[in-house]
Amino acid sequence: VDFIVIMAGGGGTRLWPLSRRSRPKQFLSLLPGGETLLGATVRRATRVVPIERTLVVTAASQVDEVRRCVPSLPAENIVVEPEARNTAACIGLACVEVRRRDAGAVIGVLPSDQFVGDDDAFARAVELALRSAADGPITTIGIRPTAPETGFGYIQAAGSGAVRGVQRFVEKPDAATAAGYLASGDYLWNAGMFFFRASVMIDAMHAHLAPLGEILDAIAADSTAVSRYAAAPRISIDYGVIEKVPPSSLRMVPGDFAWNDVGSWAALPEVRPHDEAGNTVLGDALAVDARDNVLVGDGRLVTAVGVSGLVIVATGNSVLVLPRERAQDVRKIVDALEKSGRTGDL
Amino acid sequence: VDFIVIMAGGGGTRLWPLSRRSRPKQFLSLLPGGETLLGATVRRATRVVPIERTLVVTAASQVDEVRRCVPSLPAENIVVEPEARNTAACIGLACVEVRRRDAGAVIGVLPSDQFVGDDDAFARAVELALRSAADGPITTIGIRPTAPETGFGYIQAAGSGAVRGVQRFVEKPDAATAAGYLASGDYLWNAGMFFFRASVMIDAMHAHLAPLGEILDAIAADSTAVSRYAAAPRISIDYGVIEKVPPSSLRMVPGDFAWNDVGSWAALPEVRPHDEAGNTVLGDALAVDARDNVLVGDGRLVTAVGVSGLVIVATGNSVLVLPRERAQDVRKIVDALEKSGRTGDL
Numbered sequence: 001v002d003f004i005v006i007m008a009g010g011g012g013t014r015l016w017p018l019s020r021r022s023r024p025k026q027f028l029s030l031l032p033g034g035e036t037l038l039g040a041t042v043r044r045a046t047r048v049v050p051i052e053r054t055l056v057v058t059a060a061s062q063v064d065e066v067r068r069c070v071p072s073l074p075a076e077n078i079v080v081e082p083e084a085r086n087t088a089a090c091i092g093l094a095c096v097e098v099r100r101r102d103a104g105a106v107i108g109v110l111p112s113d114q115f116v117g118d119d120d121a122f123a124r125a126v127e128l129a130l131r132s133a134a135d136g137p138i139t140t141i142g143i144r145p146t147a148p149e150t151g152f153g154y155i156q157a158a159g160s161g162a163v164r165g166v167q168r169f170v171e172k173p174d175a176a177t178a179a180g181y182l183a184s185g186d187y188l189w190n191a192g193m194f195f196f197r198a199s200v201m202i203d204a205m206h207a208h209l210a211p212l213g214e215i216l217d218a219i220a221a222d223s224t225a226v227s228r229y230a231a232a233p234r235i236s237i238d239y240g241v242i243e244k245v246p247p248s249s250l251r252m253v254p255g256d257f258a259w260n261d262v263g264s265w266a267a268l269p270e271v272r273p274h275d276e277a278g279n280t281v282l283g284d285a286l287a288v289d290a291r292d293n294v295l296v297g298d299g300r301l302v303t304a305v306g307v308s309g310l311v312i313v314a315t316g317n318s319v320l321v322l323p324r325e326r327a328q329d330v331r332k333i334v335d336a337l338e339k340s341g342r343t344g345d346l
Numbered sequence: 347v348d349f350i351v352i353m354a355g356g357g358g359t360r361l362w363p364l365s366r367r368s369r370p371k372q373f374l375s376l377l378p379g380g381e382t383l384l385g386a387t388v389r390r391a392t393r394v395v396p397i398e399r400t401l402v403v404t405a406a407s408q409v410d411e412v413r414r415c416v417p418s419l420p421a422e423n424i425v426v427e428p429e430a431r432n433t434a435a436c437i438g439l440a441c442v443e444v445r446r447r448d449a450g451a452v453i454g455v456l457p458s459d460q461f462v463g464d465d466d467a468f469a470r471a472v473e474l475a476l477r478s479a480a481d482g483p484i485t486t487i488g489i490r491p492t493a494p495e496t497g498f499g500y501i502q503a504a505g506s507g508a509v510r511g512v513q514r515f516v517e518k519p520d521a522a523t524a525a526g527y528l529a530s531g532d533y534l535w536n537a538g539m540f541f542f543r544a545s546v547m548i549d550a551m552h553a554h555l556a557p558l559g560e561i562l563d564a565i566a567a568d569s570t571a572v573s574r575y576a577a578a579p580r581i582s583i584d585y586g587v588i589e590k591v592p593p594s595s596l597r598m599v600p601g602d603f604a605w606n607d608v609g610s611w612a613a614l615p616e617v618r619p620h621d622e623a624g625n626t627v628l629g630d631a632l633a634v635d636a637r638d639n640v641l642v643g644d645g646r647l648v649t650a651v652g653v654s655g656l657v658i659v660a661t662g663n664s665v666l667v668l669p670r671e672r673a674q675d676v677r678k679i680v681d682a683l684e685k686s687g688r689t690g691d692l
Contacts (some may be wrong), residue, residue: 312667
């Protein structure tokens, strides 16, 4: 039977100062109605599988956040990673857990911090991908690009149709290459969604990432061996496994839905409505003669007069102001705080 | 003998959200070393008269703020206005209080919320003005303009020298007129500093603002009559009295010192040092690739990347962002909050 595993571990400061290492963006109420990205991901998952077969993998320190975001999730469906070891190990641990419940399980793995604009189209793609995976191939959903994005990896499809072959995975391209990808129609965004039989994935880990395979076998045989997880290789599922699998054993389902990785504050206008002046507001804000701003106040009143194209984020401790087109540069503040030893602000 | 009376009543939101109705700008630690404008005003006053002859007039609700800003001020030198009735009544009340201490007193009245850049030059001007007032004329200090300011009233001088006659007071001019004033050299800024014998001022009030004169007489005769203060005309000392006194009874001392009424956040760079990138910081701030900003954090970390010429002010409840050249437009936020009934934010 089908399971969905949602990866909700890891930290993040790309939406600093609202997101913190201890409270990454999947736990923030960014969506209309105060929904979190994690909550929305679980909601979408349960269109395809029941909540009893929806699992969330997270860190011990974030279990309470998961419960808060998804109160309906059964406690035993929260899988706790002993420590963050990147996605290959995380998915391996989930495979062990799911296989214990159902040796023949087919698993869909989804990131917890992405925005999806069309739940129906998403559910259709997930169902197709699960069906493809049930037949053996590791299957991914590729997002049809809507812009020449240089911030994502791409997957080159083979053939056409609702389930395609995979020619290759390619790294984040430069702008010219990205424009070519967009024009060709054969390159889709790699959104980190993977579908596979649990046994197929564990076999692939043994074949391509043997140290992880061994650790997972040990944990499967004796759950107290979970302490060995700390020795798992820190590598992503893409680099560590998927890109080493022969393309003939891979499939891709093109996803035709609005999708966004909410990688910076500049993405907020894509996941929330804006007012007539183009201001996107999260929280309590007052804008006068101000256009196209992103105004975020975590319990604070954010006011702006006569400015345009700015991101303004205010939390209890910190305020960030920067132009929308430089939203990635929040990293410069995070780096500066880190260098000056102010990690308490992160 | 000489007294200095400092007017520290009234509220203000021109430096909102740091200044509030309950905490106007004279009580804010805007100056280097955390000094307040009121504290600096008292410090300058005591270069000319001892602290025993320095009085502060304020509202009952602000007595604690005054004590906090000027711990050295004797308690009996805080004169409490029963309610705010503008400067004519305030100065009248101060005259009654000072005359009770010394019937022949000469009084210098100073606003509490102005910046002065040269304490020596200021003290010299105050001493000259007190000496002129001791001879009878109501005397003012006019600030020699350094820019064609349209936000101030002007005083047209008669003659030259260190103590001059007064031709007339003129309203806030338009830009062309202000440029003419600046070029002529005869027009100085009216900074609201007045020097007079207490008896001369009370007589002038009787002559030109009789209802106030009567109320002051009643209070002088019986201090319990202070309840009548609530019926005092609400008018400024300029409109109500000074501008009605024959110019022949007025004098002006030109003040040659940096001066600023700190009328908006745009003035902060004139009263505090800035860094090499032109950013003026009050509190805790971190600016990356950011120039010529005013960054104010009241216990909050204010961060900015890639912006220039902005005012960013963060307090516990509210954040304000606007361009420096629109710093006066904080009024638009204040108005909008008022209209929506959010006076708690003011």
